[in-house]
Amino acid sequence: MCDNELINKIFSDFQKNLDQEQELRETIRTICKEVDQISREATTVLQVIHYNEAGIAPACGKARLLFEKAHDGYARLKDAVPPTDYFKYQDHWRFMTQRYCYLIALTIWLEKGILASHETMAEILGVSPVELKEGFHLDIEDYLIGLLTMCSELSRLAVNSVTRGDYERPLRISKFVMELNAGFRLLNLKNDHLRKRFDALKYDVKKIEEVVYDLSIRGLLPKGDADHGPEHEHK
Incomplete structure (x- = not known):
């Protein structure tokens, strides 16, 4: 050839x-x-x-x-x-x-x-x-990003639950997201996109804490939960 x-x-x-x-x-x-x-x-x-x-x-x-x-x-x-x-x-x-x-x-x-x-x-x-x-x-990273996206949706749900008079759900959301946040902090995240997405979780946590705190100071927490909301420093 x-x-x-x-x-x-x-x-x-x-x-x-x-x-x-x-x-x-x-x-x-x-x-x-x-x-x-x-x-x-x-x-x-x-x-x-x-x-x-x-x-x-x-x-x-x-x-x-x-x-x-x-x-x-x-x-x-x-x-x-x-x-x-x-x-x-x-x-x-x-x-x-x-x-x-x-x-x-x-x-x-x-x-x-x-x-x-x-x-x-x-x-x-x-x-x-x-x-x-x-x-x-x-892929585990896809799974983890899915969980982080869920946390953002739950922070939104916490706000909207209060709007329709459901004062118990934000407490359950707060407990769940705080536990997830603690779990994520155990990870050494090297993927840039995943790490940035995790960095945004702190804003979701803060948003949910503010919802629970607001319920607490307004006396709207379900009986027995009023003393178990997140601690806040009054400024």
């Missing part, structure tokens, strides 16, 4: 590989677009928690059904992405997955008042909970 033929073959193979990769990226983008749309629907469904107490349980039920649809979407992603290429294409679904982690964490807290574990979230999405060198899994 002459040099010209060899070069043509080499570059023809390159083009074939590029075409195949582009086709795979389009497939991944299409799946992610559909799965991301489901997350946006779930986000809209859960907004009811801020203005309708009676609508919280039904909203969680609807969100659960949407998570089942997302589970099917992640199954399609797992089938489409070669096991060795998870990190190569991760940016396509990273932010979408972080949103799902936030939505699942929020739903489980609203239902049971507990922290959704990494394993539970992975199970709901239908992916591996184990950090793998190869294969589709739930």
